[in-house]
Amino acid sequence: MYVPLLVLILNSFNQSNISSWPIETFSFTWWEFAATYQPIRTALLNSIIVATGSTIIAAILGTLVAFALKGYEFFGKGTVNLLVVLPIFFGKGTVNLLVVLPIALPGVVTGVAFSNTYNNFLSPAGFNIGYFGMIVAHATFCIVMVFNNVFARLKRMNPSLQEASADLGAGLWQTFRLVTFPQFRTAFVAGALLAFALSFDEVVVTIFTAPPGVDTLPLWILKEMSRPNQASVVNVVATVVILISLIPVFISQRLTRAQDEGK
Amino acid sequence: MSTNTTKGGTKPISSYLYKHARVRLIGLIGLPMFWIVGVYIFSLFLLLITAFWFVDPFTSKVIVGFTLENFISIFTVPAYISTSIRTLLIALAVTGVSVIFAVPLGIYMAKIARPWVRNALAVAITLPLWAGYLVKIIAMRLVFTEQGFFNWALAPLGISGPTFSIPIVILTLTYLWFPYMALPVFTAIRQIPPNLFDASSDMGAKGFTTIYRIVLPLIVPAIIAGSVFTFSLSLGDYLVAKFTGGSTQMIGSIIASNINLNPPVAAAFSMVPIAFVVIYLMVARRTGSLERM
Numbered sequence: 001m002y003v004p005l006l007v008l009i010l011n012s013f014n015q016s017n018i019s020s021w022p023i024e025t026f027s028f029t030w031w032e033f034a035a036t037y038q039p040i041r042t043a044l045l046n047s048i049i050v051a052t053g054s055t056i057i058a059a060i061l062g063t064l065v066a067f068a069l070k071g072y073e074f075f076g077k078g079t080v081n082l083l084v085v086l087p088i089f090f091g092k093g094t095v096n097l098l099v100v101l102p103i104a105l106p107g108v109v110t111g112v113a114f115s116n117t118y119n120n121f122l123s124p125a126g127f128n129i130g131y132f133g134m135i136v137a138h139a140t141f142c143i144v145m146v147f148n149n150v151f152a153r154l155k156r157m158n159p160s161l162q163e164a165s166a167d168l169g170a171g172l173w174q175t176f177r178l179v180t181f182p183q184f185r186t187a188f189v190a191g192a193l194l195a196f197a198l199s200f201d202e203v204v205v206t207i208f209t210a211p212p213g214v215d216t217l218p219l220w221i222l223k224e225m226s227r228p229n230q231a232s233v234v235n236v237v238a239t240v241v242i243l244i245s246l247i248p249v250f251i252s253q254r255l256t257r258a259q260d261e262g263k
Numbered sequence: 264m265s266t267n268t269t270k271g272g273t274k275p276i277s278s279y280l281y282k283h284a285r286v287r288l289i290g291l292i293g294l295p296m297f298w299i300v301g302v303y304i305f306s307l308f309l310l311l312i313t314a315f316w317f318v319d320p321f322t323s324k325v326i327v328g329f330t331l332e333n334f335i336s337i338f339t340v341p342a343y344i345s346t347s348i349r350t351l352l353i354a355l356a357v358t359g360v361s362v363i364f365a366v367p368l369g370i371y372m373a374k375i376a377r378p379w380v381r382n383a384l385a386v387a388i389t390l391p392l393w394a395g396y397l398v399k400i401i402a403m404r405l406v407f408t409e410q411g412f413f414n415w416a417l418a419p420l421g422i423s424g425p426t427f428s429i430p431i432v433i434l435t436l437t438y439l440w441f442p443y444m445a446l447p448v449f450t451a452i453r454q455i456p457p458n459l460f461d462a463s464s465d466m467g468a469k470g471f472t473t474i475y476r477i478v479l480p481l482i483v484p485a486i487i488a489g490s491v492f493t494f495s496l497s498l499g500d501y502l503v504a505k506f507t508g509g510s511t512q513m514i515g516s517i518i519a520s521n522i523n524l525n526p527p528v529a530a531a532f533s534m535v536p537i538a539f540v541v542i543y544l545m546v547a548r549r550t551g552s553l554e555r556m
Contacts, residue, residue, distance in 0.1 A: 005398070005399070005402050007402060007405050007406055008398065008401060008402040008405055057298075060294075061294065061295040061298055061299075062295075064291050064292065064294055064295045065291075065292065065295045067291050068291035068292035068295070098296070098299045098300065098304070099299065100544075101299075101303070101304075101544070102299075102303060104491055104492065104495055104540060104544060105495065105499070105536070105537065105540050106495055106496055106498055106499015106500060106515065106536050106540070107496075107499065107500075108499045108500070108501060108515040108518050108519060108533070108536075109307075109499055109518075109533045109536055109537055110303075112310065112518055112522055112529055112530065112533050113303075113306040113307045113309070113310045113533070114306055115522060116306070116309060116310050116313050116522075116526060116529075116530060117305075117306040117309050117310075119526070120309075120313055120325055120526060121309055136302065139298075140298065140299065140302065140303050143295065143298070143299070201395035201396060201397065201398065202396070203396060203397045203502070204396075204500075204502065207519075208522065218395070218396075218397045221397055221398075221401070222397060222502070225401065225404075225506065234401065235401070235405075238395070238397070238398045238401050238402075241395045241397070241398050242395055242398050245395050246390065249390070253386075253389075
């Protein structure tokens with residue numbers, strides 16, 4: 001599984017124009033070129049903006065869903081009327097399904113759905129979503145990353161600590177800030193990092209939702225792949241994408257593991 | 264409780280929310296559900312509506328109306344039918360290959376490997392999941408291109424590797440989505456109590472019989488959970504076909520090439536993978552497999 005990735009990374013040091021194997025001359029030529037090439041820098045900036053924006057949205061929404069499902073488990077048992085009113089639309093399984101759906105459906109479907117809404121409904125109505133549309137789409141499939149992590153942690157948390165805090169006179173916000181949040185902070189950060197990584201290398205949904213003329217890093221790679229001339233630069237950028245996606249994931253796994261061992 | 268009510272005077276919102284679980288639940292779930300249902304599901308719904316519209320053949324503008332043409336064309340145009348069948352077969356093949364590799368690997372990791380090998384393998388499987396979709400396609404391209412690594416490695420044997428075609432598409436898709444299958448299967452196998460294996464061998468079952476009659480039935484939910492991803496993600500993919508498939512077309516290729524020219528046809532075609540995936544998810548939810556995602 002790693003051989004193709006290694007071939008790719010080694011090829012980023014290939015001096016020749018066209019990727020081939022074995023590599024004849026190693027050099028940093030293409031790395032230097034990539035570092036100063038303006039379209040790459042713009043694309044990198046776009047990627048970071050989109051990933052950051054969608055991570056923030058996904059972090060908030062994912063945490064809210066996790067709390068809701070956790071609360072539902074807690075109150076659902078005793079509160080009968082709650083069970084009668086809500087489960088049809090907001091039963092646990094349905095909510096779970098809804099959160100998973102954006103990553104379980106193929107990217108092309110998600111992308112086409114958003115693009116269709118933006119271009120055939122919002123645009124004719126005089127509302128141009130532009131750049132923000134990309135962030136909305138990315139946030140949608142990132143929610144599940146934060147949700148999974150936070151929910152897994154919440155399930156193992158002791159609810160009596162929050163009760164105790166309320167009994168001692170703390171308001172909800174105070175309890176959340178001082179008692180609840182510190183307990184799931186690492187899971188929250190881990191989930192957010194995964195969301196960032198997911199958004200950073202997403203390409204299919206981006207193809208359909210990016211406004212004309214705006215490139216993210218993967219989108220730039222994709223366009224460049226259709227032209228054979230600068231194949232080696234693509235390898236450099238691809239290596240950068242590997243690193244930028246792997247570093248958050250690595251930290252995220254470290255965080256999760258440290259917390260699990262601490263318990 | 265009495266302290267709680269006196270505090271209710273100073274923190275009215277907190278105590279109100281504390282007492283009204285339903286309000287609290289709606290407060291929590293309202294915004295995310297608005298996002299997912301109101302933005303995402305609603306977009307999918309609009310897509311369905313668009314599937315009934317059509318394009319003016321002269322101005323090539325989208326006309327709001329009602330026609331079943333788009334759906335009929337999916338089932339009647341020979342090129343569309345063959346593409347759908349080809350895509351379905353590719354997705355099934357990817358799922359099949361993933362299962363064939365995941366089950367032995369999972370058994371090895373969970374039952375035979377030493378703990379450090381197991382952990383190393385678990386990390387090794389997870390990490391490429393994050394190495395980037397496009398990056399992996401490029402990597403596979405580099406390996407299998409005419410002057411690539413694969414042909415170079417096989418040259419001494421006098422063999423030249425396959426050119427970009429359906430087998431490479433299946434291989435690349437498996438490479439992309441394999442972790443989605445391997446991880447739940449591994450977790451499920453690890454959860455099988457060891458005494459089941461002992462009992463099976465005590466009763467005279469050989470290794471293969473144990474796998475077939477004990478392990479497989481127990482890990483079916485995990486396989487279904489994994490196959491949701493391997494199947495549905497392969498079903499909708501088109502960049503793999505574009506870059507490693509030579510001239511291979513998939514459903515996604517048709518959707519992507521129509522999105523600007525003829526959005527209604529693209530919309531109608533999007534319903535094919537959606538239908539497959541929704542049915543699949545329903546089944547998965549019944550078996551409790553969603554919990555394993």
